[in-house]
Amino acid sequence: MKITFHGAARTTTGSKHLLEVNGSKILLDCGLFQGRRQQSIQINEHFPFDPASIDVAVLSHAHIDHSGNLPRLCKLGFRGNIISTFATRDLCQLMLADSAKVQAADIAFLNKKRERQNLPELVPLYNAREAEQCLRQFVTVNYRRPMPIAPGITVTFYDAGHILGSAQVVLDIEEGGRRSRLLFSGDVGRGHNDLLRNPEPVDGVDYMLMESTYGAREHDLPEAASDKLCSIVRTAIERGGKILIPSFAVERTQQVIYRLHHLIKDGCIPPIPTYVDSPLAVNATEVFRLHPECFNDEVYEFLFQRADPFGFESLNYIRDTARSMDLNTVTGPCIIISASGMCEAGRIVHHLRNNISDSRTTILFVGYCAQNTLGARIRAGDKTVNIFGESLRVNARIEAIDSFSGHADHSELLDYYRATGGSKKKVWLVHGEPDQSDPLRHELRTLFPGTDFIVPTAGETAEI
Ligand SMILES: [Zn+2]
C-alpha cells in the first residue's frame, strides 16, 4: 500500500491524497488549491497523475479546498465513482457551480488585461456545465454504512462535525491476507457545534491522516458565542445602526441564523429585521433543511417540536439583486448577513461601502479572514479602506466572535486523537501550515512515543 500526499501537505489548501493498493488507485479528496494566482493555476490545471488512471474518488466534505477540482478531474478523463455523503453531494451541486461562476468572472477580468498585452486567452479550469456533469459521477451513502469501493477495500463515513455532511473517511483494507484500517480525518470540527454532532470516535485505526489547521492555537469556547452575540446585537441596536455580518454562505450563516433564532425566542434580543443577503447562502440553507440526518439532537428536536431552525418571523432571505439594493434604504437597526466572509467579493462589499463610514454601523466578523483581504484589514482596525477604488473612512464599530470556527483547535485535536482507538502505528499530519503542524507533531511525539508522527511534504510518498 502506498500513499502520496499531493495536496494539503504543509499547507491547508488543495486537499488531495492518492492511495494505491491491490492495483487500485483511490483518490481521497480533490480540492482546489487557493493561493497566489500563478501558482494556483499551475497546481490546479495539471494533475501529478493521470486522471483517467484513478479508479474511485472519496470525498470527505464539500468545501472547495476538498472538492473544488473534481470537475477538472472528470474533464481530464476520470470516469470512476465519487463517493460522498448525501449532504456533501447536495452542497457540491451549489458550491461547484459557484466555483465555476467565480472562475468565469476572474478569467474574463484577466483576459481583458491579457488582450491588451497580446497574450493568449486563459480558460477556466471548468465551466458550469462541466461542474454539473461531474455531479453525475457521485454515488452517495449515509454515515456508518460500509460500502465496497475497490477489490479488498471498503469505505465507511463517520461524522466529522465540521460542516453539513462532513465525514471522516475510514478505509478497511485487505491486502495479501492482511487487514488494516486507515482513517482520513478530513477536516475535524470542534464539537459542541450549534447544528452538528460531535466528531465521532473511530476504533481500530492502524494508520491515520489527521488535519492540523489549528495544531498550535486555541479558540474561545463555543459556548461563549451566544452571550457575546447577544451583547453585540443589543449594543448595536442602542446605537441605532445596521449590523453587517460578513459570513461564509455555507455553515457559518446557518449557525448564526440558528443562534439568533434562539436569542429571539429566549427574549434576549428583540426581533429586529434580519436579512440573509446572498443567493448561495439562501440555497445552502435549503440544503440544510433537506438533511436533518446531519443535525445534532438539539436541532433535530427543535425541528420537530418547535419550529424551522432557519426561519423566524423577522428573517428574510434575499435572492435578487434589486431587493438587495433596497436594503440601502432600510433605516433603523437591522441585521444583514452576507457573503463573502472575507469581504473579497459578493454583496457584503456593497453593504460595507454604503455603511462603513456611518458611526452607527456595527461590523461583526464571525470567521477567519486570510491575510491581505479586505476583511482582514477592517478587522485589524485600519482607519481607511479602499472599496471599489474609493478610499473610505472606517467609522463603524468592529466586533469579532472567533468561537464559531469549524476546525478543532489544539486541545480539541489532541482530544480527537486520544478518542481515536487502535494501534495508530503511523500518523501523517496534513492540512496545516508548518507553524501549526510542526509544534503539534512535536507535542504528539512527546505524548505518544509509540507512534510515528510525520508531516509530509507535497508529492511525498509513504510506503506501508
Ligand atoms: Zn473544510
Ligand SMILES: [Zn+2]
Ligand atoms: Zn479544509
